[in-house]
Amino acid sequence: MSGQTLTEKILARASGKKEVSPGEIVIAGVDALFMHSPSYKFRHFEKIGGVKSVWDGDKVIVAAGHHMFLPSNQDYADAVTFVRKGCKQYGIKHLYDMGTGIGHYLMVEKGHVWPGAIAVGSDSHTTAYGCIGCLASPMNFETTEVMLSGKAWFKVPPTIMVKLEGITKRGVSARDVAQHVLGIIGPDGALWHAVEYAGSYINRLSIQQRMIFSLLTTEMGGMCGMMESDDLVLRFMERRSRQAFEPVYRDSDAQYARILEIDVSALEPQVAIPPQPSDTKLLAEVEGVQVQQAYVGGCTGGGIDDMRMAAEIMRGRKVDGEVRMIVVPGTREIFDQMQSEGLVDIFANAGALITPPYCGPCQMVCVGHLGGGEVMIGTHPRNLPGRAGKDTAIYLASPYSTAAAAVAGEITDPRKYL
Amino acid sequence: MAATHGIAWTFGDHINTEAILGSGKEENWGSAMDGVLAYYDPEFARKVKTGDFIVAGRNFGTSSGRPAGEILRQKGVKAVICESSSMIFYRNTWNIGLPVLQCPGILGKVKKGDEIEVDIEAGTVKNMKTGEVMQAEETPWILLEIYRQGGMLGWIKGRRTEYKTLEQA
Ligand code: SF4
Numbered sequence: 001m002s003g004q005t006l007t008e009k010i011l012a013r014a015s016g017k018k019e020v021s022p023g024e025i026v027i028a029g030v031d032a033l034f035m036h037s038p039s040y041k042f043r044h045f046e047k048i049g050g051v052k053s054v055w056d057g058d059k060v061i062v063a064a065g066h067h068m069f070l071p072s073n074q075d076y077a078d079a080v081t082f083v084r085k086g087c088k089q090y091g092i093k094h095l096y097d098m099g100t101g102i103g104h105y106l107m108v109e110k111g112h113v114w115p116g117a118i119a120v121g122s123d124s125h126t127t128a129y130g131c132i133g134c135l136a137s138p139m140n141f142e143t144t145e146v147m148l149s150g151k152a153w154f155k156v157p158p159t160i161m162v163k164l165e166g167i168t169k170r171g172v173s174a175r176d177v178a179q180h181v182l183g184i185i186g187p188d189g190a191l192w193h194a195v196e197y198a199g200s201y202i203n204r205l206s207i208q209q210r211m212i213f214s215l216l217t218t219e220m221g222g223m224c225g226m227m228e229s230d231d232l233v234l235r236f237m238e239r240r241s242r243q244a245f246e247p248v249y250r251d252s253d254a255q256y257a258r259i260l261e262i263d264v265s266a267l268e269p270q271v272a273i274p275p276q277p278s279d280t281k282l283l284a285e286v287e288g289v290q291v292q293q294a295y296v297g298g299c300t301g302g303g304i305d306d307m308r309m310a311a312e313i314m315r316g317r318k319v320d321g322e323v324r325m326i327v328v329p330g331t332r333e334i335f336d337q338m339q340s341e342g343l344v345d346i347f348a349n350a351g352a353l354i355t356p357p358y359c360g361p362c363q364m365v366c367v368g369h370l371g372g373g374e375v376m377i378g379t380h381p382r383n384l385p386g387r388a389g390k391d392t393a394i395y396l397a398s399p400y401s402t403a404a405a406a407v408a409g410e411i412t413d414p415r416k417y418l
Numbered sequence: 419m420a421a422t423h424g425i426a427w428t429f430g431d432h433i434n435t436e437a438i439l440g441s442g443k444e445e446n447w448g449s450a451m452d453g454v455l456a457y458y459d460p461e462f463a464r465k466v467k468t469g470d471f472i473v474a475g476r477n478f479g480t481s482s483g484r485p486a487g488e489i490l491r492q493k494g495v496k497a498v499i500c501e502s503s504s505m506i507f508y509r510n511t512w513n514i515g516l517p518v519l520q521c522p523g524i525l526g527k528v529k530k531g532d533e534i535e536v537d538i539e540a541g542t543v544k545n546m547k548t549g550e551v552m553q554a555e556e557t558p559w560i561l562l563e564i565y566r567q568g569g570m571l572g573w574i575k576g577r578r579t580e581y582k583t584l585e586q587a
Binding site: 025040044047048050051052053054055122123124126138139140141142144145147148149153155187188191192219221223276363364365382384387388 | 431432434436437441476477480481482483484485487502504505506509510511513514558559560570571573574575580581582583584585586
């Protein structure tokens with residue numbers, strides 16, 4: 001029996017097998033099911049008829065406030081009403097309503113996932129919970145079936161190992177490193193694969209910063225992206241996990257489809273240019289591009305560290321007159337922490353707009369629409385066509401670089417403000 | 419199920435789901451129908467006919483997990499044949515009842531407007547002009563079973579007694 005990767009070990013345990021190998025189809029018990037809006041899944045329930053409840057109301061989590069902090073029209077409001085009603089009717093116990101934040105942060109913060117667990121979710125960035133050693137994989141349409149059975153099937157993926165060592169230069173953040181890795185692997189370099197991240201660089205990051213890596217794995221086509229749990233994760237989980245758990249660790253002789261070793265110490269600030277999250281360039285190559293909107297938030301930029309980095313740039317400075325700067329904390333807990341650290345004042349004094357926690361203008365479904373011809377820079381994960389309306393362009397960058405662009409009115413090296 | 423004939427609409431690599439079903443349109447299906455794939459081929463939404471196929475490059479349906487395959491099905495598309503497919507799109511779309519075949523090399527063998535013959539169960543695609551037959555990768559057995567029931571809803575209904583969460587007749 002050859003060694004197993006973290007992914008293989010979790011899949012084997014959850015499907016009652018000793019070992020699994022890539023290509024095999026396994027059916028696994030699910031510990032958590034995430035959805036931002038189950039409205040069309042509830043319509044499926046109506047079509048199936050006679051649905052009594054979901055399989056376990058404690059394991060289904062709905063973040064109705066993920067895409068909007070308040071509905072901006074009656075269609076949206078009616079959709080949320082329908083979701084609230086459905087959650088009650090089918091016994092779903094965890095509904096995070098308007099203004100509570102981005103579901104992916106909430107899943108981890110509120111302990112709905114834990115090391116060694118299996119989570120699936122209707123959002124493509126469900127890979128996020130890999131940051132604490134949970135195998136988390138996106139699965140949208142089929143969540144209807146998972147809600148009824150509590151099980152999901154997986155095609156056991158080959159695993160790519162990404163080892164990150166070294167310490168970044170000042171002004172270079174986890175987002176820059178993750179963006180660099182995404183650029184190397186490419187938009188389909190991890191298609192139908194798992195990606196596991198390891199190395200001293202990863203272990204020095206906070207959980208929310210690790211989440212940038214697990215979450216962006218989706219932009220490489222990956223089925224899941226994760227790290228082993230370490231002391232930091234176990235301590236974090238002590239207060240939060242909704243269940244006792246036994247973490248899973250990889251075998252030292254595990255087999256990988258590919259191993260990537262990267263030294264982060266020489267990395268410079270990075271940026272994704274439109275129209276692909278994986279179109280990675282050096283920030284230096286796009287310096288001078290004028291922006292009309294700068295967004296600090298989203299599931300890869302709404303963490304407390306992101307807020308601290310952006311505030312470091314904004315302290316005592318003003319947002320450029322031609323720019324709208326939007327700052328959106330990922331959850332209420334993050335917002336509270338920002339307040340107690342004085343970050344809210346820093347942003348407000350700089351002239352930034354701060355909204356309640358939600359996904360922000362990552363998708364233009366609540367506020368912060370771009371006009372035709374406008375350019376945005378943001379810390380969120382996506383800049384694809386159709387995402388932000390016609391004739392718009394989105395650059396993705398670190399909180400330092402995004403804040404620096406808000407001050408300068410154009411993309412610029414943030415290190416001159418540090 | 420027998421093989422079906424139809425016209426191919428071709429697309430490149432990394433076609434994303436937002437470009438198939440625009441953001442915020444999930445609750446407003448009508449307005450989404452005219453914008454399907456317009457970013458990549460403005461003719462498609464107007465001219466696609468029932469029974470046509472999409473033939474595409476690598477990583478088709480990348481990005482958001484929204485059920486973009488549903489709008490393709492409603493447009494009349496009979497199957498998506500691509501070099502490779504994003505995992506979520508692939509799983510979603512078979513469950514919707516619309517097959518997705520991953521067929522490496524396909525984009526080099528089929529041009530826009532070519533008539534092709536597709537056999538879903540056998541996983542074969544034939545270009546009627548050149549006569550060349552291409553073999554797609556094997557589809558996971560569970561998806562073929564779901565497809566044979568007309569998609570996920572039919573599959574659930576057909577196995578009703580297996581769910582404690584459903585009332586039994
Ligand atoms: S911030 Fe954007 S990419 Fe992230 S979960 Fe929200 S909508 Fe999706």
